[in-house]
Amino acid sequence: xxxxxxxxxxxxxxNLKSNARLSLKDQQLRTNMRSAMDSLxxxxxxxxxxxxxxxxxxxxxxxxxxxxxxQLPDLLEQLESNLTKQGIQVHWASTTEEANAIVLNIAQAxxxxxxxxxxxxxSEEMAMNEHLTEHGIEALESDMGEYIIQLDxxxxxxxxxxxxxxxxxxxxxxxxxxxxxxxxxxxxxxxxSARSILREKFFQADIGISGVNFAVAETGTLLxxxxxxxxxxxxxxxxxxxxVTGIEKVVANLQDTVPLLSLLTxxxxxxxxxxxxxxxxxxxxxxxxDGPEEVHLxxxxxxxxxxxxxxxxxxxLNCIRCGACMNHCPxxxxxxxxxxxxxxxxxxxxxISPHLLGLENTPDHPSASSLCGACGEVCPVKIPIPALLRRxxxxxxxxxxxxxxxxxxxxxxxxxxxxxxxxxxxxxxxxPLLYKTGTFLATRLGQxxxxxLGAWTQNHxxxxxxxxxxxxxxxxxxxxxx
Amino acid sequence: MSHLYYNAAPQETRVAKxxxxxxxxxxxxxxxxxxxxxxxxxxxxPEAGMDAIHLLEREGIQVNFPQAQSCCGQPAYTSGYTxxxxxxxxxxxxxxxxxxxxxxxxxxxxxxFREHYSDLFKDEPETLAQVTALAERTYELSEFLxxxxxxxxxxxxxxxQVALHTSCSARREMNTHLHARELLNxxxxxxxxxxxxxxxxxxxxxxxxVRMPDIxxxxxxxxTQALQKSGAQQVVSADCGCLLNINxxxxxxxxxxxxxxxxxxxxxxxQVKQEPNT
Amino acid sequence: xxxREKILASLRQxxxxxxxxxxxxxxxxxDKPWRYCPAERVTRxxxxxxxxxxxxxxxxxxxxPQLLHELLTQRQINRLxxxxxxxxxxxxxxxxxxxxxxxxxLAYDRPIEEWKRELFDDVPASFTGTLAGIAATGTLVxxxxxxxxxxxxxxxxxxxxxxxASQIYDNLYQAQxxxxxxxxxxxxLISGPSKTADIEQVLAYGAHGPxxxxxxxxxxA
Numbered sequence: 001x002x003x004x005x006x007x008x009x010x011x012x013x014x015n016l017k018s019n020a021r022l023s024l025k026d027q028q029l030r031t032n033m034r035s036a037m038d039s040l041x042x043x044x045x046x047x048x049x050x051x052x053x054x055x056x057x058x059x060x061x062x063x064x065x066x067x068x069x070x071q072l073p074d075l076l077e078q079l080e081s082n083l084t085k086q087g088i089q090v091h092w093a094s095t096t097e098e099a100n101a102i103v104l105n106i107a108q109a110x111x112x113x114x115x116x117x118x119x120x121x122x123s124e125e126m127a128m129n130e131h132l133t134e135h136g137i138e139a140l141e142s143d144m145g146e147y148i149i150q151l152d153x154x155x156x157x158x159x160x161x162x163x164x165x166x167x168x169x170x171x172x173x174x175x176x177x178x179x180x181x182x183x184x185x186x187x188x189x190x191x192x193s194a195r196s197i198l199r200e201k202f203f204q205a206d207i208g209i210s211g212v213n214f215a216v217a218e219t220g221t222l223l224x225x226x227x228x229x230x231x232x233x234x235x236x237x238x239x240x241x242x243x244v245t246g247i248e249k250v251v252a253n254l255q256d257t258v259p260l261l262s263l264l265t266x267x268x269x270x271x272x273x274x275x276x277x278x279x280x281x282x283x284x285x286x287x288x289x290d291g292p293e294e295v296h297l298x299x300x301x302x303x304x305x306x307x308x309x310x311x312x313x314x315x316x317l318n319c320i321r322c323g324a325c326m327n328h329c330p331x332x333x334x335x336x337x338x339x340x341x342x343x344x345x346x347x348x349x350x351x352i353s354p355h356l357l358g359l360e361n362t363p364d365h366p367s368a369s370s371l372c373g374a375c376g377e378v379c380p381v382k383i384p385i386p387a388l389l390r391r392x393x394x395x396x397x398x399x400x401x402x403x404x405x406x407x408x409x410x411x412x413x414x415x416x417x418x419x420x421x422x423x424x425x426x427x428x429x430x431x432p433l434l435y436k437t438g439t440f441l442a443t444r445l446g447q448x449x450x451x452x453l454g455a456w457t458q459n460h461x462x463x464x465x466x467x468x469x470x471x472x473x474x475x476x477x478x479x480x481x482x
Numbered sequence: 483m484s485h486l487y488y489n490a491a492p493q494e495t496r497v498a499k500x501x502x503x504x505x506x507x508x509x510x511x512x513x514x515x516x517x518x519x520x521x522x523x524x525x526x527x528p529e530a531g532m533d534a535i536h537l538l539e540r541e542g543i544q545v546n547f548p549q550a551q552s553c554c555g556q557p558a559y560t561s562g563y564t565x566x567x568x569x570x571x572x573x574x575x576x577x578x579x580x581x582x583x584x585x586x587x588x589x590x591x592x593x594x595f596r597e598h599y600s601d602l603f604k605d606e607p608e609t610l611a612q613v614t615a616l617a618e619r620t621y622e623l624s625e626f627l628x629x630x631x632x633x634x635x636x637x638x639x640x641x642x643q644v645a646l647h648t649s650c651s652a653r654r655e656m657n658t659h660l661h662a663r664e665l666l667n668x669x670x671x672x673x674x675x676x677x678x679x680x681x682x683x684x685x686x687x688x689x690x691x692v693r694m695p696d697i698x699x700x701x702x703x704x705x706t707q708a709l710q711k712s713g714a715q716q717v718v719s720a721d722c723g724c725l726l727n728i729n730x731x732x733x734x735x736x737x738x739x740x741x742x743x744x745x746x747x748x749x750x751x752x753q754v755k756q757e758p759n760t
Numbered sequence: 761x762x763x764r765e766k767i768l769a770s771l772r773q774x775x776x777x778x779x780x781x782x783x784x785x786x787x788x789x790x791d792k793p794w795r796y797c798p799a800e801r802v803t804r805x806x807x808x809x810x811x812x813x814x815x816x817x818x819x820x821x822x823x824x825p826q827l828l829h830e831l832l833t834q835r836q837i838n839r840l841x842x843x844x845x846x847x848x849x850x851x852x853x854x855x856x857x858x859x860x861x862x863x864x865x866l867a868y869d870r871p872i873e874e875w876k877r878e879l880f881d882d883v884p885a886s887f888t889g890t891l892a893g894i895a896a897t898g899t900l901v902x903x904x905x906x907x908x909x910x911x912x913x914x915x916x917x918x919x920x921x922x923x924x925a926s927q928i929y930d931n932l933y934q935a936q937x938x939x940x941x942x943x944x945x946x947x948x949l950i951s952g953p954s955k956t957a958d959i960e961q962v963l964a965y966g967a968h969g970p971x972x973x974x975x976x977x978x979x980x981a
Contacts, residue, residue, distance in 0.1 A: 021696045032960075039961055053793050055501055062498045063784035070495035071780035073771040086942070092764035144967060145958035161958060168960050187962040195968060202968075203880055219943045229914060229954035229969025236910045236946075237872075247767060252783065254943075258790045258933045272808070273897040273932075273951050276969070282945035290872035290909040291946060301767050309774040311493055330683045334700045368694055370687025370701070371560055372650035382498035387601075393562030422558055426566040429521075429552040430573040442525055455692040459699035460730025463526055470519040470531035474547040477535065493778050 013341035013357060016364040023335040029165055033336050036164045040327040043270025061263045062382035064256045065318040075217040075250045082220025086282040088295045096126040099300045103242055106296055107137055110240055112206035118234035119143040120211030121159055122244045122300055124343040142198050142230040151178045157337030160268050160323040165336050208234035212245035218253045224278040232278050241292040247299050248317035260320055263380035267322040303355035310406050312391055316351050318381040325375035331368055347375035351388045359396055359409030366392035439469045507629045512583050514544045520588040521553040522722040530743030534587050534623050537749055541631040548577040554594040561689045568602045584620045589652020589721040592622035597655050622652055624661040624720050624744055637669040639751040645677045645714035649721030662720050662744055669751050677712035686727035702731040710737050717741040794896035794931035801895040801928040808898025812952035813965050814973040824976045825855035841866045841886040841916060843907040848889050848922050868909050885918035892935050893928035901935055902948040910946050919970040924981040
């Protein structure tokens with residue numbers, strides 16, 4: 001196991017740069033991540049080989065999400081009304097504290113001692129496990145990847161494959177030390193060990209927690225996607241099921257889930273469909289013999305309405321959490337998910353985390369991208385991630401006092417000095433005489449370029465300006481011709 | 483990036499712009515063009531700009547080089563200093579008064595003109611019309627040579643193997659990788675070798691390379707190694723930002739390779755006499 | 761103000777002066793690329809399900825009970841959870857009686873709470889019907905019911921499902937058109953036995969649900 005494992009609490013989101021520096025030195029992490037991402041990239045492409053089919057579907061996916069967002073409050077009310085009619089209790093939470101209080105209330109009302117969790121990124125946002133544990137309730141992850149990282153006191157490194165940064169040897173050692181199991185790096189044996197431990201936990205659990213992939217307003221249906229069966233276990237075996245989700249997950253109609261599902265599973269893992277698609281529209285009915293007696297849905301805002309308020313930033317909420325942007329991101333591939341210090345890592349993390357945590361807590365996230373565009377190119381719902389990163393940079397370098405305030409933590413990277421520098425840059429590039437003098441001096445004094453130029457010379461030799469600028473050479477050449 | 487940009491009413495929920503139809507090209511070569519050198523070429527790769535001029539003149543085109551040109555505004559734009567970028571962009575627009583094609587020596591700068599000026603001036607209908615028209619006649623150099631000039635290159639050089647690096651924005655916004663490959667394919671003695679993770683970013687990203695030197699450094703180190711491992715004797719690119727990054731890293735790592743601008747490579751390969759270029 | 765009011769008010773304010781975008785749904789994009797002739801439906805479903813570790817047996821109405829019995833015998837399974845009130849449950853139970861089979865048929869006839877331990881520990885296999893199949897993705901549509909409750913297709917290590925060839929739809933969109941409204945309390949798409957690739961992307965079957973899935977595909981039904 002890496003000795004440089006980074007413990008990631010939200011506060012370390014402020015330390016993206018130093019986290020990244022550590023991660024970059026972890027060769028095991030680099031190798032694990034690179035091979036995993038390469039494989040996910042190729043699986044995706046194999047599953048969507050026809051460019052027209054793929055691109056048309058992405059456009060449809062984008063429009064369906066945009067259309068849903070354009071009537072979001074109405075759809076949320078419709079969803080609530082249908083779910084309520086069908087016996088599912090709907091709760092609303094502005095903040096993660098409120099959401100945790102709702103979950104705790106339900107748990108305490110049932111006198112619950114053990115909670116088993118299917119995979120839910122929103123519950124990670126809430127730090128639900130910590131909250132429940134503090135109140136004496138055991139909260140155990142049941143997704144294999146989540147289980148592994150929970151055992152190691154880590155946070156997910158990927159929203160779909162939480163433990164993708166670990167190899168089988170690392171998991172084997174972890175099981176050996178935490179579960180007192182004989183060491184093996186045989187993946188099947190490791191999975192079977194976890195299966196038998198977790199089966200007992202499903203059996204005992206008082207409450208099952210899950211996320212939601214799509215909430216269908218028209219039919220009042222919660223649609224959950226998974227391969228392992230732990231999602232179905234969590235939502236079926238315990239007497240109470242609590243689903244937690246962000247307010248942006250609602251879609252208008254059941255048929256909208258057809259293209260979205262196809263986009264989600266192919267973009268995420270290159271699967272035409274996941275093993276299970278679990279559609280829940282009601283708790284156990286009087287004539288049914290299993291299923292939870294109580295089903296709750298917690299709708300969480302947590303900064304989403306801030307993104308929603310600006311029509312450009314609103315596009316952030318198109319996200320269907322497939323993870324393709326991270327799989328294709330050269331930055332994410334190198335630093336891994338934990339370095340971001342946020343629940344959502346990678347490109348989507350960089351555009352959503354500033355809304356969840358404020359720019360003051362994620363000051364480097366918008367800048368940690370070369371804007372190469374790989375993410376925007378694969379996003380199944382066509383979120384213009386690079387454009388949104390650029391926009392967040394704008395909000396980040398604005399004066400904190402400038403009105404209107406679009407983002408919490410606006411101007412967290414505002415610096416007088418830097419603003420002045422760009423003003424100088426602007427003058428240099430808009431005043432030909434200044435530009436001419438500047439380039440003249442640079443070309444003539446190029447040999448005196450210092451060999452250390454701050455961050456640039458960390459990776460490069462100092463650049464030497466040419467002896468004559470193109471302006472001069474072209475002028476001479478073109479004058480000679482005419 | 484902002485080919486996904488949608489110009490809608492302020493509060494309207496945005497949908498992505500529909501996919502662009504493949505670009506159609508003029509059937510005749512123009513008599514005149516504007517050459518946009520770009521700030522990086524101006525200072526660090528002026529010979530690439532001159533070789534672009536030679537290539538274009540050989541096609542019988544009169545090259546016009548507005549002396550007041552400076553920078554397309556991209557560094558400020560991508561750093562979030564939108565107003566500064568806008569002012570610089572406006573000053574460049576003022577220079578391009580004729581409706582001649584604008585040929586740009588660097589892919590990402592061509593992309594700035596083609597894709598992002600419309601974002602900068604979205605609130606100024608008159609300027610927006612102007613930048614939309616300009617975008618229509620803006621070409622990255624290799625695209626212009628291949629598609630508009632329909633250049634036919636005769637290779638005069640020794641057999642060699644090259645690796646091609648394409649800037650991400652040029653690749654995604656203008657298919658520059660395909661254009662450059664086609665041009666290289668015309669050179670009979672030149673074999674283009676693929677390199678590992680060829681489509682991946684070299685880590686430049688303008689100010690990203692100095693704001694995030696650790697991450698950027700890891701990216702460029704992978705890129706330079708991949709280029710070296712390809713076995714190519716030469717590295718070419720149509721984007722000088724990437725070249726500045728890759729060459730600086732080659733030198734720092736003592737890798738005996740030096741990336742060359744595609745214009746210089748093409749010009750040198752197609753010269754019968756090895757004359758000095760100027 | 762409650763969280764509900766706060767959230768809705770904020771969202772409404774952000775949309776002020778705008779109209780909902782038109783419903784963009786375009787059935788052709790999810791239907792046309794995934795259409796098959798009837799024979800192809802069977803082959804495609806079989807191929808895709810086999811590719812994800814399922815066993816698909818082509819069989820006929822008169823033959824499947826025997827086939828099912830053989831498959832269980834081969835696997836030395838002597839207890840099977842069935843739904844005696846369903847047509848297929850009755851058919852199989854009748855077959856077992858005639859054969860004087862030693863196979864013990866169990867019924868899910870009590871609320872889960874009354875026999876959870878047994879279901880978890882002592883039921884090696886279950887046999888259910890299906891609502892439909894989907895050729896495009898190699899999928900079974902399963903609608904749990906009082907006769908065949910939700911956990912029947914989940915907890916036993918082996919799940920055997922009966923699928924009629926005539927019930928195979930080309931794609932999810934087409935299958936969806938036939939779903940009951942209002943939606944049943946639970947509706948499932950099942951495309952193979954449970955699996956995970958969470959460790960190093962190495963595929964392992966039998967994660968939390970069934971380790972094996974057998975589909976009896978009845979060609980003449």
